[in-house]
Amino acid sequence: MSNAPVFEIDPKAFWADPYPALKRMRAEAPIAYVPQLGATLITRRDDIFTQEKRIDVFSSDQPEGLMTVLMGQNMMRKDGADHAAERKAVFPTVSPKTVRDVWTAQFRARTAEVLDRIASHGRCDLVKDFALPVSGEALKAMTGLTNMSYAEMDRVSQGMIDGCANYAGDPEVEANCHDCTGSIDRHIDDRMPQLRETPDHSLLSVQMQAGLSDAQIRANVKLAISGGQNEPRDAIAGAAWALLTHPEQLAMVLAGEASWMQAFEEYARWISPIGMSPRRVARRDTVNGVTFEPEDRVFLMFGSGNRDESVFARPDKFDITQDASASIAFGAGPHFCAGAWASRALIADVALPMLFERFAGLRLSPPEAARFGGWAFRGPLSVPVGLG
Template sequence: MSSAPVTEIDLPGFIADPYPTLARMRATAPVTYVPQLGATLFTRRDDVFREEKRIDLFSSHQPKGLVEKIMGANLMRKDAEAHMAERRALFPALSPRTVRDHLSDQFSGIVAHHLDRLKAKGKADLVKDYALPVSADALRIMTGLTNMTATQMDAASQDMINGCANYSGNPDIAARAHAASAAVDAHIDARLPDLRARPNLSVISVLDQAGLSREQITGNIKVIIGGGQNEPRDAIAGTLWALLTHPDQRLLVETGRATHTDAFNEYVRLVTPIGMVPRRVAKPGHACGIAFEQDETIFFLFSSACRDEAYFNTPDRYDLTRDTGPAIPFGAGPHFCAGAAASRCLVADHAVPAALRSLPNLRLDGEAIFQGWAFRGLTQLPVAWDN
């Protein structure tokens, strides 16, 4: 255990709304050990930004960690050249050029399909009925797992993500996570022969063409499913929620004083969908005046860093006029999210503006509910519109 001061938390309350607790940590104990999580948390932006890069001390390699136990070894749990080799292999599938030239038009078609399906209904839950299937269909194309349905993709992602955040050791959550992982393996195995016969720019195909092993492919696909379904789904629903509940900010977009990209950037700063990454202490050492022991666990809290008062005035406010440049919702070091360009394109270029154009007088029609701390997003967003 580190020498950091101890902070006790109410775990159910932290899951419901972590931000007041994180604000107190930033103010009084920015690096603190939390017994309920079994880890030392880094909560200030500069500490997270600096220390995430110290892979010699804070290693991504966590063979006993939940992510690797559930998903298998993957590039997000490797450092230095082992990480970069797999990241280079992945790059052709998710590069900004691939997003622009290959994926963007497909994203547009996916969004149009789901909006056409919704238009006549007059009301929906934008999480379940729109953000979820749009994100899942985009991920099916990106990964190459077109043999999975959108429902199967979302369920696999959520079950694995829940398992990766299961620090309380709930056996039912663990069992569902391992079952979802095995199901994804089976779908990958079923797709590989066809993708070898007809290679394309999907993640499975480019990793296979690069010579990665079956275990490397499955591990990386599963970690991509975890973040690649969770983050865009939550950002689509969340950015729409933010604009619907902040009419003054929506007006800035409608009058051209801000863009949908600004709306996306400010939302993922305010409610960072993937709010935490774990690291293993690789050797005894010091950071931020705290002594760390080998093999203990630390968490970098992106969600807290993105609300750091040192960089963001009134950080709990959704404000499209602020500079979001210092925010690090996609990470800050060598593990910067490989799918950031795809997510921004799907959400800001297609899913959010198309919904606002296609659903006249779109408005809330019930309670919007958020949940989670390591992964946070809306669990429901009931809306109505004129038809």
């Protein structure tokens, strides 16, 4: 175990709102061992930015890690040449050109359908009624699992997220995660013959075309679902809530004085949908006076780094006018999120502008009802709104 100072947390309070504890860590013990999580947390932005790139020390290869055990060893849990080879294989699905030429039109069409569906209701929950289906329909297309409902896409994503954050070892959470990965495998089995016959740009198809093994293909599809559903779902609903609670900033965007992309990037800095990434210490090393031992578990706390007082002018405020370019919401090193271009297109180019264009009178109803939760993955649990 590292010799980092010990910092105790209340797990329930940390899940409800991790930012007060993370702020104290940055000030008092920026590299701290948290016994309730069984890991050493790195909390300052520049330390995370630097150490994430040192894969010889902070390795993504975690054979005993929850993600590997539950979902298989995907490219996010590999380093060096192995990681680069799989990243190259999936690039035809997530490249800026493919996002522009293939996916964005599909994003617009599916989002319009969702908006039509909720328009007659007068009110809705932006999480479950809008962001969830918009994200799920986009992910169905991009993964190739068009035979899966958006509701099932969300269920299996959440089940894997819960499984990967199950550091307390709850057997029910683990069993549910296995049920979710089993569902994905069955949907993959059903789609593979069709995609051999008619290849396309989907993740399942391009991996098959690249000759990846069955295990690699399945693990990477599960990886895409585990992050590719919750991050846009939470960012769409969360950014909409942030704009509705900061009407002067929404007015700037609607007047063309700021962009939807600025709103999304600032939201992802302020409340990072993916707040943490785990690493395994591969060899003994010392960072800022803290010595790490082989096999230590380390958490790179992106959500904390994005509120670092030494980097951002108003770290605890949602402010689309501040410089968010130092944000590490998508990571910083070789594991920078491969789906970043698709996420930006779906959220900033499609979902947010289409939502506010369709419902000019969109309002929180009631204003105080929105609820948030999570620390490894964080987002709104409910955002009730009136539509007109």
